[in-house]
Amino acid sequence: MYKDTNKRSIAKGVSWRFFATTTTIIIVYVFFGRLDLAIAAGLLETVAKIGLYWAHERAWFKIKWGRKKIEPFNIWFTGLPLSGKTTIADAVYKELEKLDIPIERIDSKDIRDIAPNIGFSREDRNRHMHRIGHLIKTLQNNSVSTVASFVSPYRESRKAIRDMVKNNVVVYVKADIETCKVRDYKGVYKKAISGELKNFSGVNDVYEEPQHAEIIINTDNTSVEEATIIIVKYIKKNYVK
Amino acid sequence: MYKDTNKRSIAKGVSWRFFATTTTIIIVYVFFGRLDLAIAAGLLETVAKIGLYWAHERAWFKIKWGRKKIEPFNIWFTGLPLSGKTTIADAVYKELEKLDIPIERIDSKDIRDIAPNIGFSREDRNRHMHRIGHLIKTLQNNSVSTVASFVSPYRESRKAIRDMVKNNVVVYVKADIETCKVRDYKGVYKKAISGELKNFSGVNDVYEEPQHAEIIINTDNTSVEEATIIIVKYIKKNYVK
Numbered sequence: 001m002y003k004d005t006n007k008r009s010i011a012k013g014v015s016w017r018f019f020a021t022t023t024t025i026i027i028v029y030v031f032f033g034r035l036d037l038a039i040a041a042g043l044l045e046t047v048a049k050i051g052l053y054w055a056h057e058r059a060w061f062k063i064k065w066g067r068k069k070i071e072p073f074n075i076w077f078t079g080l081p082l083s084g085k086t087t088i089a090d091a092v093y094k095e096l097e098k099l100d101i102p103i104e105r106i107d108s109k110d111i112r113d114i115a116p117n118i119g120f121s122r123e124d125r126n127r128h129m130h131r132i133g134h135l136i137k138t139l140q141n142n143s144v145s146t147v148a149s150f151v152s153p154y155r156e157s158r159k160a161i162r163d164m165v166k167n168n169v170v171v172y173v174k175a176d177i178e179t180c181k182v183r184d185y186k187g188v189y190k191k192a193i194s195g196e197l198k199n200f201s202g203v204n205d206v207y208e209e210p211q212h213a214e215i216i217i218n219t220d221n222t223s224v225e226e227a228t229i230i231i232v233k234y235i236k237k238n239y240v241k
Numbered sequence: 242m243y244k245d246t247n248k249r250s251i252a253k254g255v256s257w258r259f260f261a262t263t264t265t266i267i268i269v270y271v272f273f274g275r276l277d278l279a280i281a282a283g284l285l286e287t288v289a290k291i292g293l294y295w296a297h298e299r300a301w302f303k304i305k306w307g308r309k310k311i312e313p314f315n316i317w318f319t320g321l322p323l324s325g326k327t328t329i330a331d332a333v334y335k336e337l338e339k340l341d342i343p344i345e346r347i348d349s350k351d352i353r354d355i356a357p358n359i360g361f362s363r364e365d366r367n368r369h370m371h372r373i374g375h376l377i378k379t380l381q382n383n384s385v386s387t388v389a390s391f392v393s394p395y396r397e398s399r400k401a402i403r404d405m406v407k408n409n410v411v412v413y414v415k416a417d418i419e420t421c422k423v424r425d426y427k428g429v430y431k432k433a434i435s436g437e438l439k440n441f442s443g444v445n446d447v448y449e450e451p452q453h454a455e456i457i458i459n460t461d462n463t464s465v466e467e468a469t470i471i472i473v474k475y476i477k478k479n480y481v482k
Contacts, residue, residue, distance in 0.1 A: 009298040016294055024265060028282070041269070053257055057250040102383045135376060142343045142385040 008066025079173030249307025
């Protein structure tokens with residue numbers, strides 16, 4: 001995925017003018033120039049130069065100089081189960097798609113669907129993170145940005161992601177655990193508290209709060225719309241110019 | 242990743258001419274037209290239109306119409322261990338990179354490095370294929386083509402890949418098993434024959450030959466260079482126009 005730089009467009013303008021003006025001068029010379037003839041020349045020019053313009057455009061497609069590779073970023077949403085990561089990430093993804101950049105949405109649920117045998121132990125989670133990191137890196141190699149949402153409770157695995165990918169933006173979706181328990185429409189907190197679910201972050205396994213998050217969204221006083229605006233603004237300022 | 246269509250370039254030519262010729266006519270009218278003045282007009286035009294051309298170019302970047310999404314393909318190399326898949330795939334990848342299309346190389350070895358606990362049983366292999374298929378599909382969603390090399394001994398898993406991805410080109414790298422055994426610089430055939438390695442395709446596990454391969458490379462009478470030419474020609478003819 002490439003984007004033209006200003007320099008490239010100016011150079012295209014200069015080279016186009018060279019051919020176009022030479023044509024104009026020859027045509028005006030042939031007609032010796034009166035208003036009616038100038039208009040006639042203009043019409044003739046129109047016909048001649050459209051073909052020339054087209055050939056010029058196609059020739060420039062062969063020239064690589066001045067094309068800029070789009071710099072990809074990764075937005076990494078972390079937070080307790082049901083803190084609101086997926087909802088905010090979906091809204092952010094929808095906004096960023098409008099910018100006409102190559103972007104992919106990666107959610108914990110989808111990845112676990114295709115790799116159903118991944119466990120929730122510390123070792124399993126870290127290995128899982130390593131795979132996700134590889135996927136993001138492969139996409140980034142091809143200029144594709146990513147919006148990823150994973151509980152990712154351990155500092156070491158978030159650190160591993162940060163080391164593997166570039167332009168990593170950690171968004172900590174901070175929600176009071178009591179709020180999450182109230183939101184428990186899936187009944188997962190209930191199951192964790194009763195002991196039916198093991199290794200459940202925030203209940204019977206640790207959630208290590210991020211210390212270096214680029215953005216913190218406190219869901220107790222920030223709506224999804226407000227969070228989306230904050231995050232999209234950050235991305236536009238730093239990565240999409 | 243986008244590529245301009247011919248229609249788009251012609252439309253750019255027409256719209257450019259509209260503004261440029263209007264400018265020319267006004268300028269020639271002001272000068273009433275003699276040769277020297279026509280040249281002066283041409284020079285003035287040069288200065289004025291370069292800026293106009295540039296603004297015109299930048300304005301067109303905002304217009305999505307006429308941009309074509311590049312259609313990605315997947316070249317899938319299958320064959321016995323040490324049949325020469327990786328060598329040919331590397332050479333093909335190197336050639337295709339020159340075409341300036343977004344393309345990614347995926348090799349069995351790299352994937353198993355990042356997911357070291359994948360086994361070699363039929364079930365493990367099929368699950369593994371499902372993950373690879375997901376990776377290729379995600380890349381294809383973003384116009385990225387792939388050159389993948391995996392023993393992939395089972396028809397069902399190659400079929401699963403074909404169902405998941407688009408523009409799938411299976412290359413069967415056909416080598417006589419005796420030739421592979423002679424090439425056994427890794428000592429893997431020796432280990433498989435002695436029973437040290439289990440589930441080894443071609444020795445103590447089946448390799449199901451592809452029945453619908455788009456391309457068959459017989460390594461007994463085809464060099465790596467010849468194979469590369471055949472495959473790149475096929476891709477250019479069918480997918481890179």
